[in-house]
Amino acid sequence: MIDKYRIIQIEDYEKFVGAETIERIREKARPLQGLHVAHVNSTYYGGGVAELLSSLTLLMNSVGIKTGWRIVQGSPDFFSITKKMHNALQGGEINLTERKKQIYEEIIYENSIRKHLDHDVVIIHDPQPLPLINYYRKRGPWIWRCHVDLSNPNEELWDYLTNFVKKYDAVILSLKEYKQKLKTPQVFFLPAIDPFMIKNQDLTEKEIDERLEHHGIQTDLPLVVQISRFDHWKDPEGVIEAFKIARRQVDCTLVLLGNVATDDPEGEEIYEHLLKCREERIIILCHQDSALVNALQRRAAVVLQKSIREGFGLTVAEAMWKGTPVIGGNVGGIRYQIENGVNGFLVSSVEEAAERIVQIIKDKRLRKRMGQKARQTVMKKFLMIRLLEQYLDLFNSFEANFQLKSF
Ligand code: UDP
DSSP states (O other), X not given: OGGGOOOOOGGGGHHHHOHHHHHHHHHHHGGGTTOEEEEEESXXXXXXXXXXXXXXXXXXXHTTOEEEEEEOOOOHHHHHHHHHHHHHHTTOOOOOOHHHHHHHHHHHHHHHHHHOOOOSEEEEESSTTGGGGGGOOOSSOXXXXXXXXXXXXXXXXXXXXXXHHTTSSEEEESOGGGOOSOSSOEXXXXXXXXXXXXXXXXXXXXXXXXXXXXXXOOOSSOEEEEEOOSOGGGOHHHHHHHHHHHHTTSOOEEEEEEOOOTTOTTHHHHHHHHHTTOBTTEEEEEOOOXXXXXXXXXXXXXXXXXXXXXXXXXXXXXXXXXTOOEEEESSTTHHHHOOBTTTEEEESSHHHHHHHHHHHHHOHHHHHHHHHHHHHHHHHHOBHHHHHHHHHHHHHTBOTTSOBOOO
16 A cells, blocks of 8 residues: 555656756765754645645655654634734734733743654744744754745834844745844745646646636636735735736636635635625635646636735746746745746736736737746746755754854
């Protein structure tokens, strides 16, 4: 029975990155055999961090690093506070009361009792589990990996969180422009996608048809698609507005697919609110269905990711991998994936988004050219094996006293 299952090995990436890269990575993994590593975040599904960890933790195991994945448990109160923190780190307001700080720290203290983090390396993702470091004696380096757009964090919140951050041995951010004033060394890793997972695997036209039909999505008109958690930063309202403007010039159908992560209590309300905009040609769905994400990203004439803030935006790389041009908000990590006018378009307003939707739908050749460039970009820069190599480099750079050598 067990033989039926196998996890992806680095050799599986050879067809994308070549044998030399695989050999180099194997060499880098050699001194790390048996290293015990824990990743900690706050949800198993729904959102980019869970998506990344579900592949990265397996790939790390495949090269001999004993890598685990833990989730912090919390009450709705706790997740409501941490979502407010998430928003404030991306530049929103927060009323940071003593009560909020107490709930945040107490829940994480309780988690620390259950988690037994005695690993050689501990990697804490995002602000939710950040205070864990207060409650352990380190046996190896602790790394804070922050995925959010830190270009303009709320100062009061950042000052408070710095009390925890400064205890870490390294901080990983997605972009250099998110760098903060900290003594702790900061390194920069762009996220990446797993081309082998159900969401990104090749699909036949028939399989795509079946999946879309299963969800009642008509394909008689070109599809304009955005796939995102229901979150204001993803600007679903702006997408609907842009679609309505574009529709005056081209016939098309909009599909907004979203999900709600367990650590994001605002999603439900935003979804309910958006439902008021439903029409025959404005389809709004809330489902966790990876094959549907795949089918939509493949069949779409154009994918939007019209975010106002975006740490990275895995959905952009996912669609680009499938040869679909993406119109992205000109913010954060999206700018590192889309080269404007070459492999997609960057936009800063609803009107601009509408104009680009019309242009892409009308021009089949442009669509094809951009799509091909988009796929090449992901092949070169955004596959999981590159991220694995960066982690190996990082692990190899710690000295015995957990100091990070120049990186
Ligand atoms: N996602 C999904 N179903 C949905 C909406 C999103 O599977 O209905 C996935 C999406 O494919 C991507 C991740 O959730 O892999 C979102 O990551 P991203 O970095 O784009 O945004 P985040 O949610 O982390 O802000």
